[in-house]
Amino acid sequence: MTTPPKPAARAERVSLWRYVRLFRQDILSAQPARLYRAWMAEFRTPFFRSFLVNQPELVKTVLKDRPDDFPKSGRVSEGLRPLLGESVFLTNGAQWKRQRRIIDPAFEGGRLKDTFPAMWAAAEACVARLATRTDAPIEIEEETSHAAADVIFRTLFSIPIEHEIAAETFTRFRDYQRSSPILNIAAFIPLPRWLPRFHSRRTKTAARDIRALIARLTGDRQAMIADGTAPDDLATKIMTTPDPETGARFTTEEMVDQVAIFFLAGHETSASALAWTLYLMATHPDWQERLAEEAQALDTDQGFSVMAKLKLSRDTFREALRLYPPVPMMVREASCPERFRDRDVPKGAQIVLSPWHLHRHERLWDNPDGFDPARYQSDNGRRCMREAYVPFSAGARVCPGAGFAMVEGPLILSMILRRFRIEPAGEVPVPVAHLTVRSQAGIWLRLVRR
Numbered sequence: 001m002t003t004p005p006k007p008a009a010r011a012e013r014v015s016l017w018r019y020v021r022l023f024r025q026d027i028l029s030a031q032p033a034r035l036y037r038a039w040m041a042e043f044r045t046p047f048f049r050s051f052l053v054n055q056p057e058l059v060k061t062v063l064k065d066r067p068d069d070f071p072k073s074g075r076v077s078e079g080l081r082p083l084l085g086e087s088v089f090l091t092n093g094a095q096w097k098r099q100r101r102i103i104d105p106a107f108e109g110g111r112l113k114d115t116f117p118a119m120w121a122a123a124e125a126c127v128a129r130l131a132t133r134t135d136a137p138i139e140i141e142e143e144t145s146h147a148a149a150d151v152i153f154r155t156l157f158s159i160p161i162e163h164e165i166a167a168e169t170f171t172r173f174r175d176y177q178r179s180s181p182i183l184n185i186a187a188f189i190p191l192p193r194w195l196p197r198f199h200s201r202r203t204k205t206a207a208r209d210i211r212a213l214i215a216r217l218t219g220d221r222q223a224m225i226a227d228g229t230a231p232d233d234l235a236t237k238i239m240t241t242p243d244p245e246t247g248a249r250f251t252t253e254e255m256v257d258q259v260a261i262f263f264l265a266g267h268e269t270s271a272s273a274l275a276w277t278l279y280l281m282a283t284h285p286d287w288q289e290r291l292a293e294e295a296q297a298l299d300t301d302q303g304f305s306v307m308a309k310l311k312l313s314r315d316t317f318r319e320a321l322r323l324y325p326p327v328p329m330m331v332r333e334a335s336c337p338e339r340f341r342d343r344d345v346p347k348g349a350q351i352v353l354s355p356w357h358l359h360r361h362e363r364l365w366d367n368p369d370g371f372d373p374a375r376y377q378s379d380n381g382r383r384c385m386r387e388a389y390v391p392f393s394a395g396a397r398v399c400p401g402a403g404f405a406m407v408e409g410p411l412i413l414s415m416i417l418r419r420f421r422i423e424p425a426g427e428v429p430v431p432v433a434h435l436t437v438r439s440q441a442g443i444w445l446r447l448v449r450r
């Protein structure tokens, strides 16, 4: 049994400038090891104060009990504004509440069943692509990104990733990410407000191009809705749902903002989770065989009901989300003075929530760094799952795609393991946090036909 890779922590004491440098490289290895044991940690610098909150009760206060008092920090938006405009990921207050009232119904339980055939088709397409690449080492993050992007386009717009606009959007998103990472440094190290923020010309051009592509999709869809020929997918649902309080629908411009975040939040995260899950399978062949056996259920049951039979797959995906939460940290801002653990938290302080550290907290989890999908059947696992497990965040701002991702991930995982045996085929991957938690030099695996 191998211990899943974990980035080396930095020395306990470093200068501010060294911290900033480390931070630019990777926010995970920039942190000291004590965060895996601490309930709270304060970072005090000449520019800012931020508090990393790692105690379940405090996480609950911020995310679940009083989310309005801890809005999303405006600084997190810096790198994303050109692309995402006023999307639900960035807004706060009344505007955000209105957007969620329109979006949430599209992701309710019943709707998941409706999107299942599209997910199934994307999973089959993924297996068919992989079948052409067996026996030689392949970089699996590329493949999972492709598959997750395919899921989004098929469920949202009823088009596969090969569709001309879908393929172009996917490529341009990559350019955007290279030029402007989501976790840009401004998010965690608030620079003085007077300092102007510059987006490179490349970032602005990529954002404009992506938005133009999405505008074509939403414009076409608007026309299909008007003449009654629109397919019954997520885009149609969201574009035709009126706000239950005001009756207003999303404007075309607002819909572009929302589609951009569905694509970004929905494919990068799932791709990261699936890639790490496959790596964990390659390094834990006993679990891999158990899942492959369970996956035979897919031979006979191809409807949504099969998901109830993929229990090991679900627990394995859940365990991968614990060890490698795709969104490793989230930032909020204290909108009024607070007192946390007998310390003053001033108004405007950054509150950092770290799924990465909470999920491996040494005082909470049994065997925190080990891979053990069976833990969720134990008392400790069940308790931690309630109190210290937030891969999708929690409370009012919880990821609306959580249920969707918990179908997509285990389904694609089982589909792959049904057809292929997976082996590690390269260096042990080193996790780093860029847009999501990825491996520094990719995740290299070999797939062998079963």
Ligand code: HEM
Residues within 6 Å of the ligand: 088, 089, 090, 100, 261, 262, 265, 266, 267, 269, 270, 273, 325, 326, 327, 330, 331, 390, 391, 392, 393, 396, 397, 398, 399, 400, 401, 402, 404, 405
């Ligand atoms: C394994 C897959 C996924 C993970 C781990 C994940 C995780 C998260 C997390 C942690 C947040 C909260 C971020 C914050 O508050 O700073 C979030 C928000 C969000 N996610 Fe996901 N997500 C996943 C898949 C998806 C999918 C498939 C979709 C849509 C199709 C989606 C759409 C969104 C949206 C729209 C938000 C913003 C919600 C708001 O701020 O009100 N996510 N996600």
